[in-house]
Amino acid sequence: MLLSEVSKVRVYALPAGVSGSGKANQLAGSAIVKWNSTYTNMLHQVYVNGRFAGVTVGCTQRMIIVPLPLSQKTAVKIEVFAVDYLNTNTDYSEVIRSEQIQAARIKIEFPMTDELPVDGNLDIYFEDKKLNKATIKIQNEYSEKGGFGLSSFGKSDFGYDGSAAVGFGRGNFGLGGFGFDAELLCWQSEQLKTGTYKFDIRISDSMGNHTDLIETETLTVISPATPAERLTVESFDKNNGKLILKSA
CATH class of the missing domain: 2.60.40.10 (Immunoglobulins)
Structure with a gap:
């Protein structure tokens, strides 16, 4: 409590x-x-x-x-x-955490499921403008998909080596994700102005196929206050305990 x-x-x-x-x-x-x-x-x-x-x-x-x-x-x-x-x-x-986003940044994340293409790419749009500077790879390696090799012969793993089960970090010890965090795709926007935003997500593969735009819910963003700096005392009312500061 x-x-x-x-x-x-x-x-x-x-x-x-x-x-x-x-x-x-x-x-x-x-x-x-x-x-x-x-x-x-x-x-x-x-x-x-x-x-x-x-x-x-x-x-x-x-x-x-x-x-x-x-x-x-x-x-x-x-x-x-x-x-x-x-x-x-x-x-x-x-x-x-407030329902309104206070950091003026949007984070979009979802798990890499088997329904997504192995060679898939992900792009995020706002009002037809692509926001991510570099295309986001859904799977960096073929071995990140479970089961038998999913690439050309000899290029992917087999058996347990190819399972990449949820819960085991990939990468050097201490550097890979763990649990469902290892399965998350994550993108964070740059700092946004105060307002309401709705983003579109599109997934494509190497053959040029792509999904229809998937809309997020409407998100409210409130820009944080600018830090106070270079302040000087303009006046102080001792009787009322009121202090007025002035920005240089």
Whole structure:
């Protein structure tokens, strides 16, 4: 169970290093996150851009260091939630993720099934414009299909060597995918403007045959805020506690 009644979340970026002159490298790779919470019998989880980044080890802990994405082009969204002991290490990324896409990027993925052609190619379109710069190969090697050799004699595997069963990573140890992740085709768009998008997918083979365009559902994209920088204090109302900042 997640509880969101956490207030006054503050984030302090940690510099990647300090030079001999004392000047800090501003490319922060991690940050200290602090918050206020009235929950005294629960732990707290921290999510960075919707991904599980860390959890406290004690009920009174109100500070944690989490990793940050190195890109400085978009603002980083950090959220803190209270969680009960039984679900301390449960990843709620899918639960808390908004239905609206906050990163201004679209990811399309689906499994490489036996219904797809061995020598197939995949292309993604938006309003008749091809988005992927290079055609996506559905199967990089004939041996990625199960069963007997599916290529010319001597060019494909046989028996268990040709099965490439789901669950075994392909590639050098530690570099191949595992489980159904090893069977996923994945494409991610460039950063998009705020709006609604519907993409078309087309699959073709080496003989020139191709499927009709397959439409995705309508996706809503919200561009993230531009990170604040070069701010100066314009005024401060001590009576009301109101601070006005001005961008240089």
